[in-house]
Amino acid sequence: MKIHNTLSGKTEDFEALDGKVNMYVCGITPYSASHIGHAMMSVIFDVVRRYLEFKGYDVRHIQNFTDIDDKMILAANSTGIDVADLAESNITDYLAEMDALNVARAHEYPRATAEIGKITEIIAKLIEKGYAYPVAGDVYFRVNQDEDYGKLSNRDLDGLIAGARVEVDERKENAMDFALWKSQKPGEPAWDSPWGMGRPGWHIECSAMAIKYLGSSIDIHGGGRDLIFPHHENEIAQSESFTDEVPFSRFWMHNGMLRLGEDKMSKSIGNIVTVGEALSSYSPDALRLFFLSSHYRAPLLYTEANVAGQERALERLKNAVRLASAASVGSTIDASPAKAQFVEAMDDDFNTPRALAAMFDLAREINRGKDEGADVLGAQDTLRELSGVLGISLDETAETSGAGPFVQMLVNVRTELRAARQFDIADSIRDRLSELGVTIEDTPEGTEWRIG
């Protein structure tokens, strides 16, 4: 299979010799509720993982929480909540929302604040090797010492300095040197270190966690496009300088941004739709379908109409796997061509739009087969299987309200009314049940109903 590698800018063959794939995905900074851009990122890498597992790889998936940084402190101070409590609360919500979206749990969710030992160990070694220098309680990474700095984002130091938007800190040797350790300011949480009380800089926590949980050379490192620079660039610089192993990650995967209106969805701009809000309006599977309706590297525009359309599309797939009447003719619907197309599309850098097209084609064939009386059971199983690879379930959720027997009674009464050609009353029952969320369909085999 092929995966696009940000590092080379090319789509390259991917294989893992020992059948094992180490995948590190940059998680969230839990300073406020997560938005659907985060959800999209999580769903995308969830599908990457599920597909790799479908291909037979043994995937180890690590996703971190950066639970200490400027924004965490700012948010905690402005609400009067302890930084740790704020993180805990947002992490709990995030995980619950990801569960709702059927995102498989990562094998570990390390947190920056729990890895201070590994972080200081790396910083100390970087200083020892000449890649970093302490200044009055802070420690900076010496970018000039790193020969290939800028290789991921394809930038050179001169261009970066010229375009710098922030004031240069005079204590740094080079304007592009970045903080590995920040000394404590009044009122800030801090940990002990050889350079005094302080906290880790933004990028070092990911290097520490990736190396600790996956080793010094990993297979796939993922995250949003906006992390390419500076975050991932700096992670590479730190990690490779520390371990002397190149590459730190063989593949770098970056997903396109989810846009709301004209801009990238961003907590600081304030154009946010939270995951909770999205889940209250749309089904998890429709949201997944929406995220996967465009290629993961392309930007996607979030609009009500777009997601609502996916709700209908999802129905289409679900209808195709509903019980079919027994096969009456000898033919059988063969799902293998559709499955082959699905695999071919996914093998090509996770081309989910094309994979979905194969699934919709299969759904049509199944429906056609149902009409003709062909055996569609095997094809339906295949459609369920392919949906499962995308983390989408097509089977109805069990009715849990306890209203089942009563609905069934109304449906039975309506059937008697129809037999007596009392259509006005029968239609009235159907309309009222529909208002209550019960869908009724009259088929040659009898009346079917479902809630939702």
Add this chain to the structure above:
RNA sequence: GGCGACGUAGCCAAGCGGUCUAAGGCGGGGGUCUGCAAAACCCCUAUUCGGCGGUUCGAAUCCGCCCGUCGCCUCCA
């Protein structure tokens, strides 16, 4: 200013040198089935791929210019 993307039907979105008079979904129109619906099926809904040139036997796909949009350049998934 630098780096990187993108512009395909009413909307979303594949395709990236011939099989493209361009996949799939949503929406819309017509039909079949049905007591009527719903679901499903069938047909139609881009002779054309932002614009203008060029390369080529052949371009939505490659090159150049122009127009427009977006991301990043130490808040960011």
